[in-house]
Amino acid sequence: MEKYRWPPYIPEMGDLVKDYIDQGKPLSIPDESGIIHELECDFAKLHHRKYALAVSSGTMALYSAYFALGLSEEDEVICTAFSYHATAAPLLHFGVKIVFCDVEPDTGNIDTAQIEQLITPKTRAIVTNDQWGHPCDKERVLELCRRHGLRYVEDCSHAHFAQYGGRYVGTFGDVACWSLQGRKLLSGGEGGILLTDDQDLYERAVLLGHNLKRPAQSVKNEIYRPLDRTGYGLKLRMHPLAALMIDHELKNYCFSWIESRARTLEYFQSQLQGTFLRPMARRDYVTSMGAWYGFMPRLDPAYKVDREHFIRWMNDQQLQISIPKSRPIPDYALFAPDRFPIGHFTKHPVGTYLNAQSYYAQIVNIPTFTFEEYDQIDRYIERIHEYERLFL
Template sequence: MPFCADTFNVSGGKKYSMKSRLAIHGGKPVIQAPRPHFRWPPSVPGLTAALAEYVEAGGPLSIPGRDGIYAKLEDRLAALHDRRYALLTSSGTMALYSAFFAIGLEPGDEVISTVYSFHATATPLLHLGALIHFCDVEPDTGNIDAGELASLVTPRTRAVVTNHMWGHPVDVEAVAAICRRNRIAWVEDCSHAHFAQYRGRTVGKFGDVSVLSLQGNKLLTGGEGGVLLTDSREIYERATLLGHSLKRSEECVEDLRWREIRRTGYGLKFRMHPLAAVMVDHLLEHHCFSWIQSRAKTLQRFSDGLAATGKVLPMARRPYVTSMGAHYGFKPRLDFQAFGVSRETLVKALQAEGLEVEIPGSPPFHRLPIFDPERFRIGGFQKKDHRGRSFPGAEAYTASTLSLPTFTFPEDLPMVDAYVEAFHKVFHHIEELK
């Protein structure tokens, strides 16, 4: 919806004058629809029937082996990511724990982690006794800075873990080259980026081992769940032994080094619930890829509309990004210093206009207490001391972003336009907020 210098329209045909007062100063809000304006997952046609059909047909509610819906979904996910092996888990966090365990990390091994992601990208390393060395991120994408990554590798470095933040792939070629050159493993966290593409290839293919979260807020979801992907038989078997004992480990573990523990494995249980697997399989079959296309169009319109204010920066997108896939979150960036209003003040003004807008809640890892070696220890394991280090890329990125709804469907477009108009209104009156 085009912006007019004197008046602007919002959904429903209402017209607001640019002379109207800001809602935070007693004026009428642009959006009066009750919140929330966006919920995920949406109501899914056919899902209830698919779950009921599975149960009524006698589908097992516990699967100790690689049978039935497990085999079907693992084969589907492996094929979609061009991988030899897929292993379903109870969560993305457990998929990450399995990945770190499966590459053979031992206490004292150094792992380089992005300093910005959801904390579970790195917290499993604490339980394995790894020394975590944080790497700064690009200030416009939030992804690991490959230039700094290369400078952080030491003879003790065993692995690197990255995340494709909010759906934007990392610089795959640069990260892969660093890992190959130094003979270190790459754990590729794709939890934000289901089916995003780097130069036409789906993420999840590039790391030595890759993981996806299938938690309830993700586009592809089982409510809770995760998946580990790899081409390495050894990684697959070690991950199986860790969390999938008895029939599954007896069936799938062939390496004679582990024959004495093929039945018991390492004693943990990380299996996905079969009904979660049914849900994921149904979404893959009927909805996932159309949702991805719809979300891409909707968020591009949102981004373009916000960029037209002249205050919100265009959505960052490197030339190598073919698709942002599930595009897990919509986090536009602003240069708050340029217009002299704090982020907190702007958020309050936008909220008064009826928007669901927040300051993102995930700080860089070096500011999280769980990574402070003097305050918290897990089982006495070692931690890298990051006090005194600076991470300007992460600080710049996290200081510049807002969190807005990840609008996805055509029926969301009127609300998208209303949000854009609210931004125009607030920016028109920006001097009143100083």
């Protein structure tokens, strides 16, 4: 069984990297210049945001965002219960009480109807993701944040250029973060980026992970001037070669990949209609799934399909399908209150989230076909029908 791989091979990328090195361009950029600055400007411009900061990973973009908000042990942050663990994990390093919110049973996104009951006088922020590229209900989260005086952090790592009501995700929150690692639509191998319109949040994020020349150029608040060489002591810079690769993909491939992936996966969605494998849910407010980070249809519980048996059978037919690796965040040992302490911080009980559990138990991971591989998709559909005839 040949494994479907992403990112695709880009013939000129090797020459692009070689030319960059051969021309003696810098392999470390300590200031606001060069290819890293170019990527930041391009990404910010596309999202109509004032400030962009490239960092070493999406996790570090989120870490920088939480640091910029000034979160501490006295604070609570409401977070979706289903996402990659890094949506919440950096909060543990600030001693923040993470208040998980259960998810919608069909999208896996935070259930905005449950958020308000979780807000307390200690709540400082809400963090959401856009599971598999499907935007969560941005307007509802924004309305709650405005009414209760909270900050909104968007984790857009699954949703490059997805659209809510014709507007890109990452343009709603006080700060938004993306991963740019190997499996993302835009990839530099590793990397992340943060966007905001808030100058103070931007400057604090710069100071957290950048030193030498960048703080002196980017930070305008005189209060922070004593930190203009050291910042807060960490180095979270993106490697210039990663920025080079990401910016090249952004300018030359990104949007054609999105269009092709949409055609391909919408075809897959249409062919799943009427089978025991439900197409991925899609709300009316979603005008684009953007990157579709993962194709994760759900088993219809009415059919009582044994997920493990179905997956083994499909694998025997030489078709790539698996149980998704990301589980509900509270299930991970990292978040258990009595295990694996981080510094002197107290971890708080996390609870059980039934919708997140049932959603995870129903989804299956199928390759995110992008280049109109209709023959391959038809093979999946034929075998799904065959499985139904044989076992259901």
